[in-house]
Amino acid sequence: MVLEVVQYGHPILRQKGRRIERITPDLRQLIADMFETMYAAHGIGLAAQQVGQALQLTVLDLRDVTDRPSTLELDGQPADPASLMPLVLINPQIQPLAPEVVGPEGCLSFPDIYADIARPEKIEVRALDGEGRPLHFRCGGLLARAIQHEYDHLQGILFIDRMDRATRQRLQPELEALQARTRARLARAAART
Structure with missing residues (x-):
């Protein structure tokens, strides 16, 4: 089922996700729905907060x-990043392994807003997969950037928080308009209940 992607201004985007303690049928369904939602929105990553669930x-x-391009190392050996896809990360932990590089980013919760963001070029990732099995790998390029972007969501951090001041000021009118539309939509929904 395609879920609604919440947009900037929704308070759940600022919530840190709860750790997931067990893989349940409901969690498996949420994962399937998140993939369906991400594909329908033509995204490459989606965090639980973006579909209204404060989870890791x-x-x-x-x-x-x-x-x-992306790079991947499994057990210290180069691997094809596609071999991990589609990728589920539960309770992820990341560690930077290289200096920051600047690259373009967008976000499904910020339609049509893009900016260059500095992030470490290479990271180490530890998490559980969708079946609860341990995952451990190193990655670089777009895969590292996308994982860091989604990891931030799980901590209640948004990519606008990582923008430099000049970019944030330039985008401020668009951000304020998006936030106002989202808050108005939430107020209308609350008034109907």
Whole structure:
């Protein structure tokens, strides 16, 4: 089922996700719905907060991106990043392994808003997969950037928080308009209940 992607101004985007303690049928269904939602929105990553769930859960699939390369190391050996896709990360932990590089980012919760963001070029990731099995890998390029973007969502951090001051000021009118539309939609929904 395609879920609603909440937009900037919704308070859940600022909530840190709860750790997931067990894999349940409801969680499996949420994961399936998140993938369906991400694909329908033409995204490459989606965090649980973006569909209204404050959990330590994100899904990613970069197989359709051909113009921004990714690297992957499994057990110290180079591997094809597509071998991990589609990727579920539960309770992820990340550690930077390289200096920051600047690259373009967008976000499904910020339609048509893009900016260059500085993030470590390479990271180490530890998490559980969708079946609760341990995952451990190193990655770089777009995969590292996308995981860091989604990891931030799980901590209640948004990519606008990582923008430099000049970019944030330039985008401020668009951000304020998006936030106002979202808050008005939430107020109308609350008034109907």
